[in-house]
Amino acid sequence: MDNTDTGGMNLARLLDDKEAAATALIRDGKAVSFGQLRSRVAALRAELSNRGVGPDSRVALVAGNDIEFVVGLFAAWDRGAVVSPLLPSSPVPELQRKLEALRPDLILGGGAGAWVAEQAEAFGASVLVVDEQEKGDGPEVAVIDRAGSDTALAMLTSGITSDPKVVVLSHDNLRWAQEAVVTHADGIKADDVVLGALPLSHIFGLNVVLLAALRAGVPVVLQPRFDEVECLRLIAHHKITILAGAPPMWRRLALAEGPNDAMATIRRATSGAAALPTEVYEVIKARFGVEVGQGYGLTETSSLVSWSLGAEIKPTSVGRPIEGVDVVIVDEDGAPVNIGDVGEIVVRSPAVFGGYQNADEATDAVLSDDGWFWTGDLGIFDDDGYLYIVDRAKDIVIVSGFNVYPGEVESVLVTHPDVAGAVVVGELAETTGETVVAYINVAGGGQVADSSLAQFAREHLSEYKCPTSYRFVDELPMAPTGKLIRRKLRQ
Amino acid sequence: MTSDFRFESDAELPGSDLLGRLAYTVARPVIARLWDVKIEGIEHVPRRGPAIVTPNHLSFCDSIFVPYALPRRTWAIGKGEYLDSWKTRYIFPALGMIPVDRSGGDAAARALETAAEVLKRDHLFMIYPEGTRSRSTNLHKGRTGAARLAERCNAPILPVGHVGTLDVQPPDTFKMKVNLPVTVRIGEPMWIDDFGEPGDPRRMRRMTDALMFRIGQLSEQTYVDTYAGSSDTPLQKPPTLTRPTPPPARKKAKSPVLSAAGEPR
Numbered sequence: 001m002d003n004t005d006t007g008g009m010n011l012a013r014l015l016d017d018k019e020a021a022a023t024a025l026i027r028d029g030k031a032v033s034f035g036q037l038r039s040r041v042a043a044l045r046a047e048l049s050n051r052g053v054g055p056d057s058r059v060a061l062v063a064g065n066d067i068e069f070v071v072g073l074f075a076a077w078d079r080g081a082v083v084s085p086l087l088p089s090s091p092v093p094e095l096q097r098k099l100e101a102l103r104p105d106l107i108l109g110g111g112a113g114a115w116v117a118e119q120a121e122a123f124g125a126s127v128l129v130v131d132e133q134e135k136g137d138g139p140e141v142a143v144i145d146r147a148g149s150d151t152a153l154a155m156l157t158s159g160i161t162s163d164p165k166v167v168v169l170s171h172d173n174l175r176w177a178q179e180a181v182v183t184h185a186d187g188i189k190a191d192d193v194v195l196g197a198l199p200l201s202h203i204f205g206l207n208v209v210l211l212a213a214l215r216a217g218v219p220v221v222l223q224p225r226f227d228e229v230e231c232l233r234l235i236a237h238h239k240i241t242i243l244a245g246a247p248p249m250w251r252r253l254a255l256a257e258g259p260n261d262a263m264a265t266i267r268r269a270t271s272g273a274a275a276l277p278t279e280v281y282e283v284i285k286a287r288f289g290v291e292v293g294q295g296y297g298l299t300e301t302s303s304l305v306s307w308s309l310g311a312e313i314k315p316t317s318v319g320r321p322i323e324g325v326d327v328v329i330v331d332e333d334g335a336p337v338n339i340g341d342v343g344e345i346v347v348r349s350p351a352v353f354g355g356y357q358n359a360d361e362a363t364d365a366v367l368s369d370d371g372w373f374w375t376g377d378l379g380i381f382d383d384d385g386y387l388y389i390v391d392r393a394k395d396i397v398i399v400s401g402f403n404v405y406p407g408e409v410e411s412v413l414v415t416h417p418d419v420a421g422a423v424v425v426g427e428l429a430e431t432t433g434e435t436v437v438a439y440i441n442v443a444g445g446g447q448v449a450d451s452s453l454a455q456f457a458r459e460h461l462s463e464y465k466c467p468t469s470y471r472f473v474d475e476l477p478m479a480p481t482g483k484l485i486r487r488k489l490r491q
Numbered sequence: 492m493t494s495d496f497r498f499e500s501d502a503e504l505p506g507s508d509l510l511g512r513l514a515y516t517v518a519r520p521v522i523a524r525l526w527d528v529k530i531e532g533i534e535h536v537p538r539r540g541p542a543i544v545t546p547n548h549l550s551f552c553d554s555i556f557v558p559y560a561l562p563r564r565t566w567a568i569g570k571g572e573y574l575d576s577w578k579t580r581y582i583f584p585a586l587g588m589i590p591v592d593r594s595g596g597d598a599a600a601r602a603l604e605t606a607a608e609v610l611k612r613d614h615l616f617m618i619y620p621e622g623t624r625s626r627s628t629n630l631h632k633g634r635t636g637a638a639r640l641a642e643r644c645n646a647p648i649l650p651v652g653h654v655g656t657l658d659v660q661p662p663d664t665f666k667m668k669v670n671l672p673v674t675v676r677i678g679e680p681m682w683i684d685d686f687g688e689p690g691d692p693r694r695m696r697r698m699t700d701a702l703m704f705r706i707g708q709l710s711e712q713t714y715v716d717t718y719a720g721s722s723d724t725p726l727q728k729p730p731t732l733t734r735p736t737p738p739p740a741r742k743k744a745k746s747p748v749l750s751a752a753g754e755p756r
Binding site for chain 2: 366368
């Protein structure tokens, strides 16, 4: 993983050394070889050149898990552009807000995102649709060299704990993370087949699933819209060996209709983006014979911090730090805490981002001069070096000096039979400093008595962790990854 | 004084000889005579089987009053150095102290082994979760040793909070003032299984925090989320509870303070 040859490189060149006939992508049963992919990328590259897209042009890529996403991404990179992938399923106003933050020079729509062409006016930017008929008859346009430190991706974060920010990731950041996956002894092997079911607009699905697999030269089967039954069918049909998912996907797979040997070909199953509930892990293991290993990462770290590769899986842990990633757990003064104690997870690696776009203050708050990134996540190491995520640092509620981690309280409340969802936040209180307040979404929209919830909480939680107030809401703010957006309920 | 005290002896453990029995037989009526010891929650001590007794720690004499309050004989770990002094060489082991050499890197592991042995033999084992005496009089953050023992030996933890020992024997004094009241409160047993999945370090921390909360209720102390130790200022009045102020916003993120080897401690 030597990154010294930054005189001229381009991440997009990872396609170049692959066998032309080897399968790169499969979508709807149709295979696209590396050779075909390269020609489509070259054709679009020429078209983008005509459109004036060049080094540091900003390109928003609105496509689903489609071939067009991959073609658009590589063609834009070939031209030296900075790409911002966006979910095509976002409603127009949301997409508008995102595009306002990104201010792209060009919007590339493709596959499930081709509809953006009809809304070009609303978005105030020129739109180009990537389709199957890219014109390849013009003169060949060369790939533009970049420095490794040049920006490749400008990723809009989901804004779980703060306002959305744009994370700037370089060609080197992404390359290092991909190589970490590909070169690991248990990473990607020549005969692997990868399922691309996670959204490609998310760093995990993009860099660790799609791009790492393409770098390794193995096929990626794209699943455009997650459906658990279809997912099981794709696994069996394409003999998928590597499956990465987020907790909501794994939960649905655990209960999916389908044969229990549907995952017989899976040799590596991973979960990221949020905590995988132990019962989901257990059901997947018992039913399909597959152990799901959790990993941990953030957009700011090009997705990689820790994983469960190459070691025994501990179901509640997010695995061990990836080789080359320094991970320490520290107190507020930056002093490492004892093993077994909770502190903030601080990370340094070649995959750590360069900062937030046009937000120096936000960058300075989390990134030290020598490259340490304060994740804002609280964690704990065990004696064997496995990492466990506790909660977001900002979400802690302090009751009489004791730390209450909302996630723990929420995980108890949702086991109450009448509770569909729960969000726990802190509020100021006279004698205890803060107090725990729970927002409850009742299953089936019915009613449940405060007293029933209070008694349930007392049976399962220490007294200081029990909510002192229950508020009933019709809907809880939740990100697609399954993360609760608590700040929306904090007052 | 607890009338139905049971002196458990165990040939494999110190203090089971005649001297041990004698020490207890003599000490108990003397304590009952010299201090007004009130004991609450004695029904929470299991009649048989192992349990981990976890009191708050304010004074040297806690090690006298807490074992006194229990209806069964208890063991604890003490500094190996006590065996070097003629004053303590015989009496401390007789009272159930198991000396552990605190020098060397694996001292904690050795202490844990010793404690596990006591529990495996179905006895009571006493450990101060704060690790050392609180000089601030606040209740400090708990160390996870008791929870680790609970997991390893499948033993309950008995939270204990006491009030009054600091007046009997203030820090750095040898003499104990008599005729003072001491209250020892024993809480309901706590089981590690109620705190999460086996092997998960968050479970140890969760149980330890819950334990400290219970001890704080029993001892009427204010909890502070820092370890008791040298930075713990002597004898402050407990602060009144106010809204916890968040740390000042970081102006510029710092690098972690790493040791020379670059390793967390």
